[in-house]
Amino acid sequence: MKWTVLQLQKFRDVELEIDKLVDVSQDLMKRDSEIRDASPIHVTGTARIDSRKVVFHLHLTGQLILPCSRTLDDVTYPINIHSTETFILKPVEYSPNDDEEIHEPDEGVVDLIPVIEELILLEVPLQVISETAKNTETLQAGRDWEVMTEDQFKLEQQRTTNIDPRLSGLAALLKDKKE
Structure with missing residues (x-):
């Protein structure tokens, strides 16, 4: 060419x-x-x-x-x-x-x-x-790690950011100490 x-x-x-x-x-x-x-x-x-x-x-x-x-x-x-x-x-x-x-x-x-x-x-x-790999439901995982889909990651993020209502008073105290 x-x-x-x-x-x-x-x-x-x-x-x-x-x-x-x-x-x-x-x-x-x-x-x-x-x-x-x-x-x-x-x-x-x-x-x-x-x-x-x-x-x-x-x-x-x-x-x-x-x-x-x-x-x-x-x-x-x-x-x-x-x-x-x-x-x-x-x-x-x-x-x-x-x-x-x-x-x-x-x-x-x-x-x-x-x-x-x-x-x-x-x-x-x-x-x-x-x-x-697209059709496989289970993703790879190992000791202390795992592969997540974006949806699984978002759910995990929501779980960690949601505070138990019984501990909301404690969370307010911790915020005051940080400031």
Whole structure:
């Protein structure tokens, strides 16, 4: 998925169709230790080329293998990314929009692989929970610790903040001493 600027200029004012499988699994696993594996990424889209810039409209699909946050089992996480990436060919003549992500060719070569890797890494969630972990009623526990759901935590907080009405007088005395 590399083109020289001269190769791209041959497609000026014509849409360049992109439909390719790219294997970036090794690079993704090096850059993010949470990624255990990745399927080849199917990259489709178009590129519009003019004298100043190349605009890629990309659609990336594939799958990542990530660890479950609760059980550390492998979870297949689908990737479905739509992105528009702009490479400027003549930096002096081009002023980007505020919301536009721009890239520059590296030594006269437009390379989409680093862009694809970055887009995928930005899509990796902080937590992935497998279906079996979601459906399990009992959460992990150990000596003097246990995993709670948010609802269980809120109930526990309410129990500790509610003072027994018989001890409310004592609570008032303790507040006076603290002040």
